[in-house]
Amino acid sequence: MTWYVLEYHLVSYRRVWRASLLSSFVLPLLTMLGFGVGVGAYVTGGVGGVPYLDWMVPGLLASTAMQIAIGDSSWPVLGGFEWQRTYFGQAAAPLRVADILGGNLLFVVFRTLTGSAAFLLTALAFGTLHSWWALAALPIAALVGLSVAAPTFAYAATIRSDSYLAILFRLGVIPMSLFSGVFFPVESLPPPARWLAYASPLWHGADLTRSATLGTAPSWSAPGHLLYLTLWAATGWYLAHRQFTRRLVV
Amino acid sequence: MSLIHARGLVKRFGDFTAVDGIDVDVARGEAFGFLGPNGAGKSSTMRMIGCVSPPTGGVLRILDRDPRREGPAIRARLGVCPQLDNLDLELTVRENLTTYARFFGLPRKVARRRADELLDFVQLTERADSRVEPLSGGMKRRLTIARALVNEPEIVLLDEPTTGLDPQARHLVWERLFRLKQQGVTLVLTTHYMDEAEQLCDRLVVMDGGRIVAEGSPRALIERHSTREVVELRFEAESQEAFAGKLAGVGERLEILPDRILLYVADGDAAVAEVQARALPPASVLVRRSSLEDVFLHLTGRTLVD
Numbered sequence: 001m002t003w004y005v006l007e008y009h010l011v012s013y014r015r016v017w018r019a020s021l022l023s024s025f026v027l028p029l030l031t032m033l034g035f036g037v038g039v040g041a042y043v044t045g046g047v048g049g050v051p052y053l054d055w056m057v058p059g060l061l062a063s064t065a066m067q068i069a070i071g072d073s074s075w076p077v078l079g080g081f082e083w084q085r086t087y088f089g090q091a092a093a094p095l096r097v098a099d100i101l102g103g104n105l106l107f108v109v110f111r112t113l114t115g116s117a118a119f120l121l122t123a124l125a126f127g128t129l130h131s132w133w134a135l136a137a138l139p140i141a142a143l144v145g146l147s148v149a150a151p152t153f154a155y156a157a158t159i160r161s162d163s164y165l166a167i168l169f170r171l172g173v174i175p176m177s178l179f180s181g182v183f184f185p186v187e188s189l190p191p192p193a194r195w196l197a198y199a200s201p202l203w204h205g206a207d208l209t210r211s212a213t214l215g216t217a218p219s220w221s222a223p224g225h226l227l228y229l230t231l232w233a234a235t236g237w238y239l240a241h242r243q244f245t246r247r248l249v250v
Numbered sequence: 251m252s253l254i255h256a257r258g259l260v261k262r263f264g265d266f267t268a269v270d271g272i273d274v275d276v277a278r279g280e281a282f283g284f285l286g287p288n289g290a291g292k293s294s295t296m297r298m299i300g301c302v303s304p305p306t307g308g309v310l311r312i313l314d315r316d317p318r319r320e321g322p323a324i325r326a327r328l329g330v331c332p333q334l335d336n337l338d339l340e341l342t343v344r345e346n347l348t349t350y351a352r353f354f355g356l357p358r359k360v361a362r363r364r365a366d367e368l369l370d371f372v373q374l375t376e377r378a379d380s381r382v383e384p385l386s387g388g389m390k391r392r393l394t395i396a397r398a399l400v401n402e403p404e405i406v407l408l409d410e411p412t413t414g415l416d417p418q419a420r421h422l423v424w425e426r427l428f429r430l431k432q433q434g435v436t437l438v439l440t441t442h443y444m445d446e447a448e449q450l451c452d453r454l455v456v457m458d459g460g461r462i463v464a465e466g467s468p469r470a471l472i473e474r475h476s477t478r479e480v481v482e483l484r485f486e487a488e489s490q491e492a493f494a495g496k497l498a499g500v501g502e503r504l505e506i507l508p509d510r511i512l513l514y515v516a517d518g519d520a521a522v523a524e525v526q527a528r529a530l531p532p533a534s535v536l537v538r539r540s541s542l543e544d545v546f547l548h549l550t551g552r553t554l555v556d
Contacts, residue, residue, distance in 0.1 A: 001353070001355075004352040004353050004355070005353070007349070007352055008349040008352065008353075011341065011345055011348075011349050012338065012340055012341055012349075015340060015341075084336065084337075084338060084339055085334060085335075085336035086336055086337075086338055087336075088302075088332065088336050089332070089336040089337070089338075089350070089397075090353065091302050092300055092302060092325065092328075092330040092332070093325060093350065093353035093354060094321075094322040094323070094325040094326040094353065094354060094355075095322070095353055096321075096322060248302065249302055249303065249304065250263075250297075250302075250303055
């Protein structure tokens with residue numbers, strides 16, 4: 001049943017996939033040129049013995065995975081309850097809440113994966129991948145996507161207006177993108193801010209992705225990273241399931 | 251065996267009791283209506299029958315199954331046309347049907363064939379490949395009804411199926427629903443249009459404040475709760491009330507509205523003669539048969555609920 005819900009989202013996506021694919025290449029291309037080549041020219045020493053571009057690309061890959069995942073689980077989920085009300089139509093069919101939620105989350109993972117794959121190809125073209133381990137960046141991106149998408153589903157199913165989504169982006173997504181070890185190592189942050197960075201799922205995703213594309217050891221335990229991201233995903237699933245049930249079965 | 255069987259069915263939201271102990275039985279092939287003003291508990295009842303709202307108390311069996319435990323299995327055999335359309339506006343008309351059919355586990359080929367048949371049934375074949383967004387309200391409603399039929403349901407639930415439609419669109423919807431009824435599909439609908447109820451329902455209940463206040467066929471309800479005819483009198487005066495006192499004893503019941511007086515009588519012409527005999531010439535007189543609307547207003551009052 002979950003597959004039928006995924007299938008529905010894919011049919012819906014078929015309408016826009018060309019434009020979507022194009023933009024998933026454009027974004028990494030621009031950022032790589034702007035940040036990596038442009039800013040990187042000033043960072044002559046590199047970071048930890050690696051050229052700045054090569055160091056930054058995996059962080060940006062994880063950050064992109066996060067942004068795709070949150071983008072696809074914020075407005076679309078709010079709209080599914082408040083505007084188009086499509087979830088209510090699905091709930092009237094023989095689907096369970098877990099199917100409705102699971103199928104939609106699988107679609108978000110699919111979007112995260114395709115976007116990340118485009119990013120990885122661009123990164124390859126710029127010669128920033130140092131190891132075959134770079135392939136592991138894809139499942140990591142999927143996990144990063146799930147770890148942020150599931151809680152965002154819960155949040156988007158709770159709010160009634162999209163002005164609350166602006167809060168999510170200003171207080172959550174943007175600070176996370178800036179201070180989670182994507183553009184500079186979190187060790188440069190003052191200690192209290194550093195702990196906030198450690199708490200964010202993006203830092204764990206960025207660190208793991210970096211160790212994959214550079215073929216080096218992560219700065220924290222790899223199983224620890226995976227476990228932490230899984231914890232975010234599982235807690236998010238629990239909250240989202242509860243919230244979806246509250247809205248759909250009343 | 252009744253397809254829908256409720257005894258003492260209750261739905262509460264916190265302190266608010268939306269449905270306050272109702273008994274309902276709907277037989278196979280019947281067209282059954284829930285009538286009532288806004289807030290009467292119709293939609294809450296429909297959602298419980300649709301297995302998306304667990305009852306707070308009482309007995310509810312749908313297709314001889316328990317909606318609390320067998321929701322998906324029951325929903326697989328229901329068709330639901332909700333009060334507010336929840337179509338996917340980005341998808342085409344046909345895709346809305348085929349993707350929905352997949353939720354019921356229909357193979358793709360069957361889904362496509364069923365979609366084409368249903369588009370023909372609701373006269374949307376020409377719009378099959380257009381997006382839903384630009385469609386008119388009537389077209390969207392017909393598409394929602396078609397979507398409710400993709401799984402060849404045994405019971406179709408329609409929550410205010412024609413609210414907000416123009417007269418042409420309403421009549422087309424009624425005609426399609428009537429055809430479904432002829433095919434033996436069990437229809438359960440809510441409405442506050444009396445003409446809709448008279449047109450479609452074999453049997454109906456009037457709900458008010460979460461309770462059932464009357465039950466029967468449209469004809470029987472009129473016989474039981476109203477007179478055979480109604481005389482509408484309009485007097486040329488500031489207030490109609492001045493004349494009301496002088497009409498005492500004419501007919502069974504009298505109702506004063508700001509612009510006219512209604513006399514509920516067995517014989518309209520006799521009542522008009524009596525009024526004229528009392529030397530009360532009204533500015534206008536209309537004798538008509540009692541309608542379900544008279545029953546409805548009598549039972550649920552003229553005061554606005556919300």
